[in-house]
Amino acid sequence: MVVKRKQSVQGMNFYLKVVTSIPGIDNHDANALSQTIGSVQAIAKASKEQILKNSDLSMDKAEMVSSFLGDPQFYLNPKIH
Known part of the structure; x- marks a missing residue:
């Protein structure tokens, strides 16, 4: 039981x-x-609309999650601000 909890x-x-x-x-x-x-994996497959409908995340956060996990080009390219 301890191993499963860990x-x-x-x-x-x-x-x-x-x-x-x-x-x-x-x-x-x-x-x-x-x-x-x-x-x-389920989050990566979820659309922005599904995330918005099923969670309390804002539109911006839902878009960031779906872009970040759903598009390898998004998270592999460096962002310089």
Whole structure:
């Protein structure tokens, strides 16, 4: 039982690190996405509209999530501001 709990905590920590690496997404947003959409793979497949409909993320955040995870060119190209 202790091993399963440790694996679950490690899995959630990994999930949070991945999702909060998206610009503008914090732990609250990541937890909301986890509860409403599910895994990182499910979030990557979700459209901006699905994210908006099923979570409390703003339009800008939903667009960032769908762009970041759905388009490799978006997250592979360096952003210089």
